[in-house]
Amino acid sequence: MKLLVKNGILPGRGACDMLVEDGRIAKIEPNLEDADAQVVDAQGRCVLPGMVDLHCHLRDPGLEYKEDIVSGTRAAAAGGFTTVCCMANTDPVNDNAVVTGYILNKAKTEGSGVHVYPIGAVSKGLKGETMAEIGEMARAGIVAISDDGKPIMNAQLLRRAMEYGAAFGMTVFDHCEDIHLVNKGVMNEGYNSTLLGLRGTTRAAEEVQIARDAILAETLNLPIHICHVSTAGGVRIIREAKARGVKITAETAPHYLAGTDDMVLSYNAATKVNPPLRLTEDQDALIEGLCDGTIDAIATDHAPHHRDEKEVEYNLALSGISGFETAFALGMEALVHAHHMSLEDYVKVVSTNPARILGKNCGELAVGKDADFLLVDPNEEWCIDSRKFLSKGKNTPFHGTMVHGRVKATFVGGKCIYRDE
Amino acid sequence: MAFKHKDLLSLRDVEREEIEMILSTAASMRQLLDSPTKKTAHLQGKSIVTLFYENSTRTRMSFELASKYMSAAAANISASASSVQKGETLLDTGRTLDRMGTDVIIIRHPMSGAPHLLAQHVNAAVINAGDGINEHPTQALLDMFTIKRHKGRLDGLKVAIVGDVLHSRVARSNIFGLHTMGAEVALCAPPTLMPAQMEELGVKTYTRVEEAVEGADVVMGLRIQKERQEEGNFPSLREYSEFFGINEERMKYAKPDALIMHPGPINRGVEITSDAADCEQSVINEQVTSGVAVRMALLYLLTRKGVQSV
Numbered sequence: 001m002k003l004l005v006k007n008g009i010l011p012g013r014g015a016c017d018m019l020v021e022d023g024r025i026a027k028i029e030p031n032l033e034d035a036d037a038q039v040v041d042a043q044g045r046c047v048l049p050g051m052v053d054l055h056c057h058l059r060d061p062g063l064e065y066k067e068d069i070v071s072g073t074r075a076a077a078a079g080g081f082t083t084v085c086c087m088a089n090t091d092p093v094n095d096n097a098v099v100t101g102y103i104l105n106k107a108k109t110e111g112s113g114v115h116v117y118p119i120g121a122v123s124k125g126l127k128g129e130t131m132a133e134i135g136e137m138a139r140a141g142i143v144a145i146s147d148d149g150k151p152i153m154n155a156q157l158l159r160r161a162m163e164y165g166a167a168f169g170m171t172v173f174d175h176c177e178d179i180h181l182v183n184k185g186v187m188n189e190g191y192n193s194t195l196l197g198l199r200g201t202t203r204a205a206e207e208v209q210i211a212r213d214a215i216l217a218e219t220l221n222l223p224i225h226i227c228h229v230s231t232a233g234g235v236r237i238i239r240e241a242k243a244r245g246v247k248i249t250a251e252t253a254p255h256y257l258a259g260t261d262d263m264v265l266s267y268n269a270a271t272k273v274n275p276p277l278r279l280t281e282d283q284d285a286l287i288e289g290l291c292d293g294t295i296d297a298i299a300t301d302h303a304p305h306h307r308d309e310k311e312v313e314y315n316l317a318l319s320g321i322s323g324f325e326t327a328f329a330l331g332m333e334a335l336v337h338a339h340h341m342s343l344e345d346y347v348k349v350v351s352t353n354p355a356r357i358l359g360k361n362c363g364e365l366a367v368g369k370d371a372d373f374l375l376v377d378p379n380e381e382w383c384i385d386s387r388k389f390l391s392k393g394k395n396t397p398f399h400g401t402m403v404h405g406r407v408k409a410t411f412v413g414g415k416c417i418y419r420d421e
Numbered sequence: 422m423a424f425k426h427k428d429l430l431s432l433r434d435v436e437r438e439e440i441e442m443i444l445s446t447a448a449s450m451r452q453l454l455d456s457p458t459k460k461t462a463h464l465q466g467k468s469i470v471t472l473f474y475e476n477s478t479r480t481r482m483s484f485e486l487a488s489k490y491m492s493a494a495a496a497n498i499s500a501s502a503s504s505v506q507k508g509e510t511l512l513d514t515g516r517t518l519d520r521m522g523t524d525v526i527i528i529r530h531p532m533s534g535a536p537h538l539l540a541q542h543v544n545a546a547v548i549n550a551g552d553g554i555n556e557h558p559t560q561a562l563l564d565m566f567t568i569k570r571h572k573g574r575l576d577g578l579k580v581a582i583v584g585d586v587l588h589s590r591v592a593r594s595n596i597f598g599l600h601t602m603g604a605e606v607a608l609c610a611p612p613t614l615m616p617a618q619m620e621e622l623g624v625k626t627y628t629r630v631e632e633a634v635e636g637a638d639v640v641m642g643l644r645i646q647k648e649r650q651e652e653g654n655f656p657s658l659r660e661y662s663e664f665f666g667i668n669e670e671r672m673k674y675a676k677p678d679a680l681i682m683h684p685g686p687i688n689r690g691v692e693i694t695s696d697a698a699d700c701e702q703s704v705i706n707e708q709v710t711s712g713v714a715v716r717m718a719l720l721y722l723l724t725r726k727g728v729q730s731v
Contacts, residue, residue: 194616195433197533197555197593267534312510313532315553 050082062091304393584643
């Protein structure tokens with residue numbers, strides 16, 4: 001089966017057509033013709049590789065009232081993702097091959113068509129005590145290991161997981177927050193936490209663990225991936241580690257680029273997330289980190305929650321932001337429309353780099369790559385309306401925000417799985 | 422001029438004129454309290470509910486008596502701390518009270534921002550009677566009322582607040598209110614009990630009590646809770662009292678006629694010695710009377726017809 005994408009603009013190449021054959025990109029040239037191919041008119045659209053999300057929560061199995069693999073993958077497709085990696089904090093926890101198999105099977109049979117790669121737990125039950133069956137999960141199809149949501153406080157456990165996981169090609173994706181320093185904090189510690197009388201979490205809680213991880217990675221000469229970096233200090237530690245040749249990669253999330261702790265001023269629990277929203281100085285540092293390659297990728301940390309878990313006292317509200325359907329535009333606003341990077345470079349942090357971290361044959365438009373791509377309008381203005389989310393999780397502090405940049409269609413393996421009607 | 426707010430959640434956004442109006446109304450109420458028949462019809466036909474998720478004696482009694490002196494129908498709901506997490510949600514409870522025709526809901530809650538959440542979802546006026554470690558606006562109003570009675574003004578006074586500022590909703594409301602009214606606020610606490618970037622609120626911070634109370638017109642002690650020691654914020658109550666307690670010796674650094682205040686209940690011998698708490702300059706007991714007067718004033722202002730909601 002052939003597909004010919006005509007009249008689109010490819011960042012870095014200009015006006016180009018793209019021929020897809022058997023799910024892969026066969027040709028990228030101006031003015032392609034192929035009588036056998038089904039034609040997709042991309043007039044007025046940019047053609048981008050599909051986004052690759054290193055970090056999301058699909059909540060399935062067990063927490064389907066928040067999200068399930070069907071709604072989650074539909075939301076991912078609508079957001080412009082063609083590959084997503086789902087974290088292990090389901091119920092039961094994805095700490096064994098049976099759960100891994102369940103996720104993969106359900107995604108394949110009932111999902112929207114987005115590639116779903118599970119991330120296995122580092123420790124059994126995410127308890128931070130003994131290692132999960134990493135080898136068996138790797139054989140079943142996980143792509144990384146993480147106790148995300150629960151910081152690994154025991155450095156020896158982390159070391160063992162890095163060493164043991166390496167035998168199976170598994171890198172630890174670490175949620176860095178020292179729980180003793182977090183100490184019941186619910187927002188960034190600073191002027192606003194003082195003003196609001198909410199318990200603050202010092203930025204040091206995140207940074208001491210990033211530093212620890214960098215030191216372990218250097219000492220062991222093994223890779224580590226830092227999840228959702230939110231502070232300027234975190235960026236600096238990673239930059240210094242990279243300069244020394246440490247095998248460290250890192251992601252940040254769209255909400256850290258788009259939001260600050262000023263948004264908490266109304267006690268709106270939609271702003272509650274771990275790590276917490278920080279300051280404009282941190283946003284600047286994250287943007288700089290993305291531009292200079294310190295931060296490799298933007299990952300959503302899509303964390304859908306039920307309305308009942310957010311319409312409560314701030315302290316009681318669960319942490320997390322529903323991110324699939326706002327990620328592209330929030331990133332475009334913070335990076336491309338704010339003139340910090342080109343659309344071509346934006347593609348690298350949302351698609352190419354995360355695909356490289358996963359070792360998958362996608363994330364760029366080149367001959368031989370998987371035909372996972374998007375048609376987007378980088379300038380279309382729209383208003384974020386959480387009521388229209390395909391995700392079950394309507395929890396976003398960006399509801400009502402005007403943004404520019406919209407995904408118009410999503411293709412996986414040359415097959416259209418989403419179209420913005 | 423009418424009181425502009427539908428609710429009283431925070432003193433952060435209450436203007437000087439509004440505070441002055443509350444304090445002058447409270448002065449009339451105080452006169453009423455001193456009269457032989459403490460009864461007015463100001464709140465006749467109004468229903469007022471106290472919704473307390475935390476134990477309290479004086480604040481709750483104070484609101485209840487204020488309501489009754491003014492002929493309102495008053496009711497109390499005590500919710501245990503565990504019901505915050507397991508029972509009916511705050512919003513469901515609030516909507517229920519609303520549908521029963523409640524005019525004012527007075528809420529105390531262990532979590533910061535809970536009154537704000539409630540206020541967004543009910544028609545009743547909401548008064549914050551203490552939320553988590555955030556604010557306790559009526560306490561600050563009664564403190565300001567008491568100070569003004571003795572000093573004749575708030576403008577230009579120096580008020581030293583000594584104790585666990587981090588966990589004190591009394592301190593935070595007083596800082597906002599006193600700052601608005603032109604008083605200078607000095608805070609003293611061990612650094613582990615001082616919030617981040619406090620000075621950006623326009624106050625001075627100290628770690629030595631003597632420096633904080635230097636030349637003060639008012640010295641206010643804050644209750645220190647035992648669990649704060651267990652959380653590791655300071656080594657022992659004994660050491661706390663030794664370095665951060667208010668005593669007569671330290672009061673010598675304040676002005677000779679400085680008032681001694683405390684929101685109560687007092688841990689005698691911990692944050693303040695009995696000698697200091699009971700001395701002639703102490704207005705700690707008078708604060709309780711002020712509390713009733715201020716709450717009467719506030720209930721009156723919030724239920725008055727023609728109040729614009731903001």
